[in-house]
Amino acid sequence: MPSGLAALLDDVAGIAKLAAASIDDVGAAAGKASAKAAGVVVDDTAVTPRYVTGLSPARELPIIWKIALGSIRNKLLILLPAALILSAFAPxxxxxxxxxxxxxLCFEGAEKLMEAFGGGHHEVAEAVVDDPASLEATKVSGAIRTDLILSAEIMAIALADVADSPIITQGIVLALVGLGITVGVYGVVGLIVKMDDIGLHLAQGGSAALRGLGRGLVKAMPVVMDVISTVGTAAMLWVGGGILVHGAHELGFAWPDDVIHHASVAAGSALPFGGAVVSWIVTAIGSAIVGVLVGAVLAVIVHQVGKLRRKPAEGGVAH
Structure with a gap:
């Protein structure tokens, strides 16, 4: 009997160790997948605040909450099942x-570069809506549609990183990545959109130091938004280009990846210290160059197709 109990306890301990190891594996995989999706996350954080512009400050956080709930639905109810089905039947x-x-991502990043250098604007002007409730609903639905695209990228990146894991592990990792990134993105977005209000509140009372801090926050927010937008554009090009380079390697076209890899190794080896950082920077720059080239080609094609589609419509109106 004691020996049986000891054996049972050994089995329980073994199961506990296995479960702990599995949790560690899932946590590590989720963290790694989230890191690889960083470029899309930055873009998501940069894009979302514009959906609360022009609305009452009192409605900013409720709107962000609605968008966050829509994002969770996108990830857990639409994209997660689709990703698992894809992994099981068409890996x-x-x-x-x-x-x-x-x-x-490369296309979006290239379009933003074109806009920054005066190459046109691809965003369509929003229709004027007099009813605040209708305007809010329009903003929320538009944000959730945009989130679906960005969330699909995040989930695809995470899925590719755990494609060789058991299906249960894949589901848990994707769910953790989806929830974690949603909380992180919309938590930061909520802080960003209310930062000027926080600064204004501090500037209106308290000590001189707090008033100075408040004025500083109000003045800094436009700069912060510009920095986030710039970083988001760079991240899209870097991540999008990297995805294309690594994907091409897996499909048998290894030379772009090989060229970037050899350049990064050579640059890192040329320095007595900081070689790893330099190698990473060279890899990111190489991926971003690929992203700019591919994105620019796609942007030109899309714009030309748009012009060709508008010409028949304009001709029809003229007649």
């Missing part, structure tokens, strides 16, 4: 789909 499609998403 060969993960890399091509991921590359399609990477190309979209």
């Amino acid at each position: 060969w499609a993960i890399t091509p789909l991921l590359m399609c998403g990477g190309a979209y």
Whole structure:
């Protein structure tokens, strides 16, 4: 009897160790996948605040909450099941789909560069809506649609990183990544959109130091938003280009990845210290260059197709 109890306790201990190891593996995989999705996360953080512009400050946080709930629905109810079905029945499609998403990121990043250098604006002006409730609903639905695209990229990147894991592990990792990134993104967005209000409140009372801090926050917010937008554009090009380079390598086109890898190794080896950082920077720059080139080609194609589609419509109106 004691020996049986000891054996049972040994089994329980073994199961506990296995469970702990599994939790560690899931946590590590979720953290790694989240890090790889950083570029999309930065872009998501940069894009979302514009959906509360022009609305009452009292409605900013409720609107962000609605968008966050929509984002969770996108990730857990739509994208997570689709990702698991894809992984179970068509794992060969993960890399091509991921590359399609990477190309979209490159396209978006290139368009933002074109706008920054005076190459046109691709955003469509919003219709004027007099009813605040209708305007809010329009903003929320638009933000959730945009989030679906960005969330699909995040989930695809995470799925590609755990594609060889058991299906249960994949589901847990994707759920953790989806929830963690949603909380992080919309928590930061909420802080960003209320930062000027916090600064204004501090500037209106308290000590001279607090008033100075408040004025500093109010003045700094436009700069912060510009920095976030710039970092978001760079991250899209870097991440999108990297996805295309690594995907091409997996599909048998190894030379872009090899060129960037050899350049990063050579740059890192040329310095007596900081070689790893330099190698990473060279890799990121190489990926971003690929992203700019691919994105620029796609942007030109999309713009030309748009012009061709508008010409028949304009001709029809003229007649």
